[in-house]
Amino acid sequence: MSSGVSTSTDKNIVDRSRGHRNKAVSKAVRATRERLQSSANGSHVFDRDMLGMHINTILQGAAIMPLMVALVTVVGIYVNPDAHLFGWALIMLCLHAVNVFLARRASRQDISAAGIGKWRWRFLAAQVLTGCGWALFALQNCPTCTGDSFYFYKGAVLLFGVSITAMGSFMLRQGLLFGFLPTIGALLLTAILSRHVLDIGLTAMSATALVFFHYIADRLYRTNLTLMSYQSEKDDLIAELEVAKSMSDEARRRAEEANLAKSRFLASMSHELRTPLNAILGFSEVMSSEVLGPLANPTYREYSGDIHRSGQHLLNLINEILDLSRIEAGRYDLSEESLSLLEVAEDCIGMVQLRARGKNITIQSQFETQLPPVWADEKSMRQVMLNLLSNAVKFTPQGGEITVKVGWTAGGGQYVAIKDDGPGIPEDEIPVVLSAFGQGSIAIKSAEQGTGLGLPIVQAILAKHDGQFILRSKLREGTEAIAILPSTRVLQSVPAVAEATAIERRRRSFA
Template identity: 70%
Template sequence: MSNGVSTSTDKIIVDRSRSHRNKAVSKAVRQTRERLQTGHVGNFDRELIAMHISAMLQGASIMPVFVVIIAGLGIYFTRDIQIFTWAFLTLSAHAINMLLAKRAAKQEITSESARKWRRILILGQVLIGCCWAFFAIQGCATCEGQSFAAYKGAMLLAAVCVTAMSNFMLPRAVLFSFAPTVLALCFRVALTREPLDLGLMAIFVTAVVFFTFITDRLFQSNLKILSFQSEKDDLIVELEVAKSMSDEARRRAEEANLAKSRFLASMSHELRTPLNAILGFSEVMSAEVMGPLNNPTYKEYTGDIHRSGQHLLNLINEILDLSRIEAGKYDLSEEAISLLDIAEDCIGMVQLRARAKNISISQQFEPKLPSLWADEKSLRQVVLNLLSNAVKFTPQGGEICVKVGWTAGGGQYVSIKDNGPGIPEEEIPVVLSAFGQGSIAIKSAEQGTGLGLPIVQAILAKHDGQFILKSKLREGTEAIAILPAMRVLQSLPAVEDALTVGRKRKSFA
């Protein structure tokens, strides 16, 4: 075996962590997002009518204040008390609308009654529109110039604005409210044929069309908001159901895991007791302690019994180790250890098997590596498992290279690389799972239990480390066990005694 220092290329080994995403969860989130973004607008008549009625009752004082302001300005401009007649009629129509809204609020609005109430409320708006039509055809004999026309036009435009903002959740409310006003202005233009009235009519019709468009857009926006709210509520319900199902499944899994642990603990005792007897008696028979075996075939059989029993005992131990790790009961007995010494000892343990297959094991160890704070037994199991796999799957006359050195992050690593048949890239997740075996292992005469690499990963995870498996078909496999920098014990300079320090100070003085 050749000992050497790892080259600078070993420094590229870093502590990488791969994020494993749950594809099912990602797909569900993506589908939900698409459904929210492209969800169709449903039928929300009941909700929209309820919102409109609530808005009417909350803003009940807006229209009376507005009418009083218009009446006050009208008296100021015209000095004609006839404007009070219009104000009385408008306030009466508004009161009728409020009574209808209160009556609707007291009833339970269903999807069928929503259409009826929409028609009733639109008729109420038409009634107010007739009052605005009466306001639009009024004239002023005492007014001079165009002051009254300007006043009337400004008030009508303000009325359109107030009505649009108060009724945007009632479709086409602006159009039906001011249709009588438009007809009244057309009638007045036909009678007077004055350009001022014609201009007022044109401006008012434009305002009605514009605010009808604006209220329709606002209505559609509210409809989409309700649709998204409904989608969100449905999603919350689905998540709650999924959470309850997940909690139930987790509870059952925990119960099953506890039952499995109890079963394994019980069976380990029941199986180990007879296995120890089988192994002991097979060793006694193979050594011919009680006398020679006359038939050499019997001696061969005792060897088969011992090997089979040892294989079964190793399998039980591996299953127990994995179950203890999964149950969180695998405790580390940490102390200061040397990764170099562990690697050398494990190489010596597999050297005999390697020589039997004419496999050479080379070493590339970085000198003077500081100690690690870790569990010696666990790390020895990690290195021995990786070396055993390398010897098992490396063909006759193959080569295995063992490297121990620094990582780029200041940690330490053990790399075991062979020139065996390799593992197909798509089978790497399989061999890293419990009881998973690749196609090469299945075809091989030396099949394992499929628990070695999962145990290696779990032990390294307990040490906050990482396991990396690199392999290419017909090019070999490299297994890298990484321990983080936090596990490295840096050496400190020796502390001088007080007498030596005192003498040094006196000499300097």
């Protein structure tokens, strides 16, 4: 969020309309779950869908049966002119019309769960009627035909009829069996009465074809049932993901809104508190310095000094909170210019030198010469170095040593590394000290406790510069803080060193 955005536009607004979408999606999730869990084996929950697909198949393939009947009749008349195929054709067309009429009527109704069974039996009855028509064809004979041509014709037609019926009724479970059992019965009766080997063979062939196509139709039915189950489960998962995503987005918006409100509150309160604090600091300094005359009681002078020190500590805390809140609110602007990290580091060392001497701490400088300037915010970089140096002085024991390094990184950028020989930080506490208001166990026990905002502010400032902050520490060995600016910030760019040289330089610089 840029600083130029107004207060009204940069506020995160929760999308209230998502609640209505959530309700609809949740309703779909519940319906799908109830649908999948309404049966123990899960095979009957899709009966309505399978029946609907069967109805659509009948309506879409309504012209196939009349064409087939016409073709069978024409070929049959050619093979056996004396056959009564015209009557059979008329009966088959009437039976087919009944089936289509039943499908059209069912398609116009909203079939309830209770009515699925009734409609299924109606369509099975229609299949039986169609099977009776095929049984009439199976009873056709040709006394005047020579050879076995009529038997081959009848067998081919029956095989073709079985296959067409199987493909058209596999959505209706056991539809093929109900449709061709009358035909098998008619063929079996003919074979028993005639005991002709061709009749027996035709019966066996038709029965085998019926069993085979029934197996194929049943496999297709189960496959479609499985696919519909997978599709339903997929829809269920998608709906649940949509609900989870919607809830996550809303929670994130609320969190961002609360965080932004918190940052604005802190920034506003910090501004309001600094005004009276400046007056407190000014008057307490005047009193402790006895500018307007000596104080009659020395205790008052001591109290005024305590007031000034406490006010200064509170002002530093407010300034850090203000900086962090401005950064979090996206209103921390950089005033970038050309500056030398070497000069900034020297000035900051001079500012903490007096405090370091009070603890008999030695500050060693290891600067690489002829470093080109960088493009950065001088005030921010001073704040980074002062925060790191103040922490180093705070936690370095009496007579300790602090090392400040400034130089090149392996990627062509520049770094500032500050290492102390203090108590160090346990490895598991490093993420804690890098979080806002976080303090390690050593800092909590220290007499010079801070606010826990210094390192988060350093991280944020370096992030604004596209840089990086690294904190390395070992218990009882000390801590090293490294602030890195990328090569894009260096005004006089240099190529990155070779990998072997980079490893050696990093070992020498960060050891």
